Amino acid sequence: MLEIRNLHASVEGKEILRGVDLTVRAGEVHSIMGPNGSGKSTLAQVLAGRETYEVTEGAILFDGQNLLEMEPDERALAGVFLAFQYPVEIPGVTTNYFLRAALNAKRKHLGEEEVDAVDFLSLVKEKAAWVKIDPALLNRGINESFSGGEKKRNEILQMAVLEPKLAVLDETDSGLDIDALKIVADGVNRMRSQSRAFVVVTHYQRLLNYIVPDYVHVLVGGRIAQSGGKELAFKLEEQGYAWVEKEPAAAGAR
Amino acid sequence: MTVAVKERAATPFVGEFDAFEKKASAAGPGWLMPIRKAAIARFAEVGIPTTRDEDWRYTNVSGIAKRGFRMRTGAAPAVQASEIEPFVIGVAAGVRLVFVNGAFSAALSRCPSAGKGVAVGSLTEALKNGSAWVHEHLTHWARYQAFPFAALNTAFMEDGAVVHVPRGVVVESPIEIVHLTTAGDAGSVNYPRTLIVAEAQSQVTVTETYAGLNGSYFNDVVTEIVAGESAVVDYYKVVRERPGAFHVGLLHVQQHRSSTFTAHTSVLGEATVRNNVTAVMDGEGCDCTLNGMGMMEGDGLVDNHLRVEHAKPHCRSWEYYKAILDGRSRGVFTGRIVVSEGAQKTDAKQTNMNLILSDEALADSKPQLEIFADDVKCTHGATIGQIDGDAIFYLRSRGMSAAAARSLLVYAFASESLNQIRVPALRTCLERLVLDRLPGGRALGAVA
Numbered sequence: 001m002l003e004i005r006n007l008h009a010s011v012e013g014k015e016i017l018r019g020v021d022l023t024v025r026a027g028e029v030h031s032i033m034g035p036n037g038s039g040k041s042t043l044a045q046v047l048a049g050r051e052t053y054e055v056t057e058g059a060i061l062f063d064g065q066n067l068l069e070m071e072p073d074e075r076a077l078a079g080v081f082l083a084f085q086y087p088v089e090i091p092g093v094t095t096n097y098f099l100r101a102a103l104n105a106k107r108k109h110l111g112e113e114e115v116d117a118v119d120f121l122s123l124v125k126e127k128a129a130w131v132k133i134d135p136a137l138l139n140r141g142i143n144e145s146f147s148g149g150e151k152k153r154n155e156i157l158q159m160a161v162l163e164p165k166l167a168v169l170d171e172t173d174s175g176l177d178i179d180a181l182k183i184v185a186d187g188v189n190r191m192r193s194q195s196r197a198f199v200v201v202t203h204y205q206r207l208l209n210y211i212v213p214d215y216v217h218v219l220v221g222g223r224i225a226q227s228g229g230k231e232l233a234f235k236l237e238e239q240g241y242a243w244v245e246k247e248p249a250a251a252g253a254r
Numbered sequence: 255m256t257v258a259v260k261e262r263a264a265t266p267f268v269g270e271f272d273a274f275e276k277k278a279s280a281a282g283p284g285w286l287m288p289i290r291k292a293a294i295a296r297f298a299e300v301g302i303p304t305t306r307d308e309d310w311r312y313t314n315v316s317g318i319a320k321r322g323f324r325m326r327t328g329a330a331p332a333v334q335a336s337e338i339e340p341f342v343i344g345v346a347a348g349v350r351l352v353f354v355n356g357a358f359s360a361a362l363s364r365c366p367s368a369g370k371g372v373a374v375g376s377l378t379e380a381l382k383n384g385s386a387w388v389h390e391h392l393t394h395w396a397r398y399q400a401f402p403f404a405a406l407n408t409a410f411m412e413d414g415a416v417v418h419v420p421r422g423v424v425v426e427s428p429i430e431i432v433h434l435t436t437a438g439d440a441g442s443v444n445y446p447r448t449l450i451v452a453e454a455q456s457q458v459t460v461t462e463t464y465a466g467l468n469g470s471y472f473n474d475v476v477t478e479i480v481a482g483e484s485a486v487v488d489y490y491k492v493v494r495e496r497p498g499a500f501h502v503g504l505l506h507v508q509q510h511r512s513s514t515f516t517a518h519t520s521v522l523g524e525a526t527v528r529n530n531v532t533a534v535m536d537g538e539g540c541d542c543t544l545n546g547m548g549m550m551e552g553d554g555l556v557d558n559h560l561r562v563e564h565a566k567p568h569c570r571s572w573e574y575y576k577a578i579l580d581g582r583s584r585g586v587f588t589g590r591i592v593v594s595e596g597a598q599k600t601d602a603k604q605t606n607m608n609l610i611l612s613d614e615a616l617a618d619s620k621p622q623l624e625i626f627a628d629d630v631k632c633t634h635g636a637t638i639g640q641i642d643g644d645a646i647f648y649l650r651s652r653g654m655s656a657a658a659a660r661s662l663l664v665y666a667f668a669s670e671s672l673n674q675i676r677v678p679a680l681r682t683c684l685e686r687l688v689l690d691r692l693p694g695g696r697a698l699g700a701v702a
Binding site: 048049050051071072073075076077081082084087088090091092093098099101102105106109141158162 | 642644645647648649650651652653654655656658659662663665666667668669670673698
């Protein structure tokens with residue numbers, strides 16, 4: 001589904017990603033871990049098409065299409081979703097309005113009929129229950145005066161409504177207490193399927209107790225330094241990142 | 255009458271007064287003429303303001319003098335009902351007063367009873383009938399000494415809307431007033447004058463729309479509002495003047511004890527629009543809310559110039575003004591809050607936000623606090639910014655096109671202001687006007 005080859009990306013002339021290779025197949029959950037400043041969030045933003053990052057080398061294929069040639073909205077319509085580390089507050093547009101516009105843009109793209117207000121509200125109510133969001137919140141401005149936890153749950157709600165093929169979660173666990181973390185993980189687990197893939201970017205292993213990954217990759221200095229199964233996450237939890245930084249980059253990261 | 259003319263720019267206007275005086279003396283009540291004379295003398299003294307005048311630093315109205323706008327003579331051209339349709343707000347029932355080039359049009363208006371003892375109609379008629387409440391209030395409040403264009407209006411006013419709500423009466427439907435200008439090729443000036451008096455414990459909502467069909471013109475407008483003790487008055491002003499037109503207005507609100515006044519002013523388009531508002535809370539426990547939304551493009555200018563006077567203790571005031579500026583347009587905001595000595599427990603809050611959409615648009619924002627009491631709370635804040643790139647990316651990452659995301663964010667900025675409008679038909683009308691100005695806006699509206 002997703003194939004990243006030798007990806008280099010910089011911001012304001014400073015190279016952050018220095019040759020990332022990663023292959024993600026449908027149905028898989030990959031976790032990207034790594035110390036601060038290793039390029040985790042950059043990778044997530046580059047996948048979604050953030051223009052502040054310049055891709056200087058390499059390729060990203062998504063379902064065989066060249067993702068780098070697509071606009072952020074084209075990527076979204078093709079099935080890429082980014083759950084933001086810092087969701088933006090947009091007063092004046094309700095989440096309901098925005099989410100229905102987004103859903104209908106996608107349905108139109110797929111040649112499906114647009115969903116009307118009544119059907120949309122029952123859909124959003126069902127998905128809001130997954131992540132324990134009070135539907136009344138969705139009539140407020142997008143993320144407007146939401147708590148940190150509500151913002152993250154709102155990201156998962158949007159994912160649940162838009163049903164992407166590839167979901168990239170950028171530190172969705174940061175700032176969440178254990179109860180909120182479980183709610184978010186539960187929402188993600190409900191979405192897991194044979195046709196959907198996840199890239200879960202996180203600093204801490206604790207999220208991976210609830211969203212159990214198929215593969216764990218450690219990003220260090222803009223390259224994947226280690227890849228393994230979920231047991232790699234435990235090792236990182238015990239020993240920190242120092243040992244990975246010393247070892248040479250693992251060959252065959254997948 | 256001979257008056258000394260200080261500024262040459264004022265000459266053409268002052269020169270029209272002699273002819274006008276003869277006509278007005280014959281028609282109007284005797285008490286009004288001395289006031290007209292004092293007003294034209296004041297205008298002759300101060301003239302048309304220039305950008306050297308601190309209060310007009312950012313708003314150049316020299317075009318008003320240069321263009322040689324003249325008072326219109328003869329009957330207003332015929333206007334079809336279909337021509338006013340785009341400018342009415344679509345309240346199904348209730349009073350609608352229509353003025354064409356400043357003169358009341360009975361044919362375009364509808365005047366069902368607005369409530370027990372409520373008087374609604376044209377100023378010309380009210381002056382002819384000698385209504386006592388008109389004598390009591392007209393020209394009594396708006397300070398023509400301080401506002402040159404209000405002086406000009408006071409000298410030359412002939413017609414406009416008058417509303418009188420007796421004690422304790424609640425007017426249920428909004429009263430709609432539409433001022434339409436069809437100037438033709440020759441530039442002309444109108445002096446519409448509105449008087450709204452809400453006696454103690456009464457409630458009324460009034461909307462005033464100013465719009466142009468054609469031509470270049472100058473609307474010199476004064477609206478006086480009196481809110482009696484515990485009265486509740488909601489006032490809405492919509493300015494949709496023609497590109498290149500001038501609109502200078504003074505809204506004066508005189509509030510008595512425990513009254514509640516709310517105004518919302520919306521300005522759209524490419525005209526030069528100056529809105530002076532003077533709100534005087536002259537009794538304890540008044541609430542005053544002044545809101546505004548401007549959406550300008552081309553060479554348009556919106557200048558909101560507020561003076562809120564906390565004359566007595568325990569009054570609260572809120573001002574919330576927003577401007578969306580595209581093209582070469584300009585937004586100016588001056589918010590003066592005056593807290594008199596002894597006006598303790600004053601609570602005043604002022605916010606001005608500007609969204610700049612182009613490289614050439616400009617905004618200037620100036621809060622001015624004059625506080626002569628010590629136990630008060632006054633806050634103010636101003637922002638001038640562009641569309642947030644993070645917000646654009648957020649919306650695009652969910653599948654919205656760049657253009658739709660941009661339009662949605664502009665709409666969101668406007669809607670925060672429009673949501674404060676409590677007449678649903680007016681809110682819907684303004685939402686549509688905003689959406690119509692945005693690329694792909696109609697499609698956004700369909701989602702709402």
